[in-house]
Amino acid sequence: MASSAVIWWGVRLSLLAGCIAVVALRLQHGLDGAGTKNGGSSSRQRQATFCYQGVLTNVDPGPGDDDGSAAVNCFALSGDAKFARVFSDSDSDSVRPGYALPGLWDGHGHLLQFGEFLHSADLFGSVSFDDIRSRLSRYLDANPAAGSADEWARGIGWDQMALGAMPTAAADERLRGRFFMLDRVDVHCTWVSQAILDLLPAHLPDVPGGEIVRTPGMGVFCDNAMDLVVALWPKPGVARKKTFVASAMKALHAVGLVGMHDAGVFPDDIAMYDAMSRTDDWTLRVYAMVECKERNTLCPDDAAKVSRDDGFLTVRSVKLFAGKYGALGSWGSAMIEPYSDRPDVTGSLLVNASTLTALTKAWSAAGFQVNIHAIGDLANRYAVDAMEAALVALCAPAAGADVDDLADCQAHHHRFRIEHAQIIHPDDQLRMHALGIIPSVQPTHATSDMAYAERRLGAERTATEAYRMRSLLPLHPVLGSDFPVEPPNPFEGLYAAVTRKNPHTGVGPPGAEDGWHREEALSVGQALAGFTKGAARGAFLEGKAGVIREGAFADWIVLDEPLESMSPEQLRYVKVRETWVAGKLVYARRNDDADHNDL
Numbered sequence: 001m002a003s004s005a006v007i008w009w010g011v012r013l014s015l016l017a018g019c020i021a022v023v024a025l026r027l028q029h030g031l032d033g034a035g036t037k038n039g040g041s042s043s044r045q046r047q048a049t050f051c052y053q054g055v056l057t058n059v060d061p062g063p064g065d066d067d068g069s070a071a072v073n074c075f076a077l078s079g080d081a082k083f084a085r086v087f088s089d090s091d092s093d094s095v096r097p098g099y100a101l102p103g104l105w106d107g108h109g110h111l112l113q114f115g116e117f118l119h120s121a122d123l124f125g126s127v128s129f130d131d132i133r134s135r136l137s138r139y140l141d142a143n144p145a146a147g148s149a150d151e152w153a154r155g156i157g158w159d160q161m162a163l164g165a166m167p168t169a170a171a172d173e174r175l176r177g178r179f180f181m182l183d184r185v186d187v188h189c190t191w192v193s194q195a196i197l198d199l200l201p202a203h204l205p206d207v208p209g210g211e212i213v214r215t216p217g218m219g220v221f222c223d224n225a226m227d228l229v230v231a232l233w234p235k236p237g238v239a240r241k242k243t244f245v246a247s248a249m250k251a252l253h254a255v256g257l258v259g260m261h262d263a264g265v266f267p268d269d270i271a272m273y274d275a276m277s278r279t280d281d282w283t284l285r286v287y288a289m290v291e292c293k294e295r296n297t298l299c300p301d302d303a304a305k306v307s308r309d310d311g312f313l314t315v316r317s318v319k320l321f322a323g324k325y326g327a328l329g330s331w332g333s334a335m336i337e338p339y340s341d342r343p344d345v346t347g348s349l350l351v352n353a354s355t356l357t358a359l360t361k362a363w364s365a366a367g368f369q370v371n372i373h374a375i376g377d378l379a380n381r382y383a384v385d386a387m388e389a390a391l392v393a394l395c396a397p398a399a400g401a402d403v404d405d406l407a408d409c410q411a412h413h414h415r416f417r418i419e420h421a422q423i424i425h426p427d428d429q430l431r432m433h434a435l436g437i438i439p440s441v442q443p444t445h446a447t448s449d450m451a452y453a454e455r456r457l458g459a460e461r462t463a464t465e466a467y468r469m470r471s472l473l474p475l476h477p478v479l480g481s482d483f484p485v486e487p488p489n490p491f492e493g494l495y496a497a498v499t500r501k502n503p504h505t506g507v508g509p510p511g512a513e514d515g516w517h518r519e520e521a522l523s524v525g526q527a528l529a530g531f532t533k534g535a536a537r538g539a540f541l542e543g544k545a546g547v548i549r550e551g552a553f554a555d556w557i558v559l560d561e562p563l564e565s566m567s568p569e570q571l572r573y574v575k576v577r578e579t580w581v582a583g584k585l586v587y588a589r590r591n592d593d594a595d596h597n598d599l
């Protein structure tokens with residue numbers, strides 16, 4: 001189990017390219033709004049008091065406080081599922097086992113894609129066609145509805161290098177007639193069964209920018225040729241997407257997450273979220289960034305802003321894209337200077353600078369926070385350019401405002417973010433600091449890329465530009481995982497941020513004794529802030545999320561040991577004991593899981 005999970009996640013996927021393109025989901029109308037959260041009987045008063053062995057409030061020390069950790073171990077909830085009082089009580093009768101801390105947030109993930117991923121066949125690490133056939137058989141046993149013309153079975157993770165040959169549509173008796181669409185480990189190719197191949201014309205001409213694999217037989221379609229089969233794929237409908245959401249929320253609670261920033265949700269899916277978030281099935285706080293059906297366009301009227309008082313869904317931000325999806329691995333992200341190991345390649349942008357600036361201005365004028373995806377240093381530069389221009393236009397239309405005015409306006413009104421902010425030229429880092437542009441960083445991206453990043457970038461760019469964390473601290477970085485690209489477990493992110501080592505292997509880059517560029521490592525407290533207060537501020541939820549204090553959402557998790565006394569090595573083995581959202585228990589570890597870890 002453990003090793004297959006490690007393989008499953010150990011591969012860095014540029015899954016989003018696939019997921020978002022492939023899961024270009026549309027829904028019909030007819031959402032049911034049945035059941036209302038905090039309405040009727042579910043609004044019964046919850047004024048319970050909870051005492052633990054310790055409570056980490058995560059509240060900054062106020063002026064005059066000795067330190068922020070005034071020992072408290074109890075809190076009481078108010079009737080509207082907020083913390084009402086935080087206090088100390090040593091009466092041992094009422095003390096529950098474990099140590100409480102604020103519920104964690106993932107500052108950049110993809111809820112629906114993660115749910116779909118949980119419902120796909122796991123082909124990661126498959127070593128033979130027999131292995132794949134038996135995994136697919138097991139998948140069909142567990143998912144009897146899958147594999148029909150209406151609901152194709154999906155899977156991900158095969159690799160022809162490991163299989164020893166390119167797959168073909170031919171399959172054995174058990175799978176004959178079934179509809180399979182199975183993505184390669186990098187999501188750049190998909191392998192379909194004969195039933196799907198039969199839907200296509202017998203003679204398929206080559207596709208520019210793509211490959212139809214013809215030997216040893218038909219069945220695999222790569223890059224642009226994938227569109228041929230994706231066009232025929234019956235996209236998941238609302239019911240199925242609701243299942244994806246439910247599974248995703250459950251899995252996220254199990255690793256201690258109470259909220260997440262959904263980094264790109266189509267307007268129709270926002271409508272579905274809005275309906276779902278009024279029901280008791282919706283147990284995760286979601287801060288959703290709108291993504292127009294046509295990427296990098298203006299669609300503020302398609303997605304109504306949402307700001308629910310109960311904090312379960314907030315929509316007031318948009319996701320734009322400067323550079324291409326995909327990380328350094330494919331030399332795709334846009335760089336100012338060519339890649340060190342491909343001097344002829346500088347990557348590519350998805351929009352030009354003037355369009356990005358115009359979009360940033362227009363979206364922020366419509367009242368949306370603008371969050372721009374940028375990996376390479378050229379993409380990051382254009383993102384900073386666009387944000388600076390928008391701040392000038394919106395905050396200081398009259399000439400003469402200085403940079404402090406812009407920074408003040410950014411901090412109070414706009415909070416523009418750069419999603420990933422992976423490789424940033426030193427000049428642009430200075431501009432981010434001057435304007436207060438928020439980096440939204442995934443610590444496990446650094447540790448997944450460290451094996452080859454230095455080859456792509458060269459030593460100097462790596463040292464001065466790449467995968468910064470500590471030097472970005474004054475900007476209140478938001479930390480996350482980019483699930484399902486990386487596993488959602490925030491303790492892996494904490495470990496990666498603190499050690500700059502891979503949470504699955506516990507080691508740094510090949511050949512290195514220590515973590516990768518440890519000068520950019522964070523302390524546990526700083527990393528925790530990124531998954532709590534940083535994520536809250538990046539969502540305009542400061543004071544409400546990521547802290548245990550009066551008036552904040554009653555969201556907390558319970559660990560067996562206090563986080564602040566753990567060694568860095570312990571972080572990657574943490575198993576959350578309980579997760580509570582709005583005063584409700586949404587995850588409790590089963591007793592038989594208690595001692596199950598890989599140590």
Ligand SMILES: *[C@@H]1O[C@H](CO)[C@@H](O)[C@H](O)[C@H]1NC(C)=O
Pocket residue numbers: 352354355
């Ligand atoms: C930028 O792209 C837009 C849209 O594709 C195009 O209309 C515009 O001319 C481009 N601007 C520049 C400066 O290339």
Ligand SMILES: [Zn+2]
Pocket residue numbers: 016108109110263482
């Ligand atoms: Zn993402």
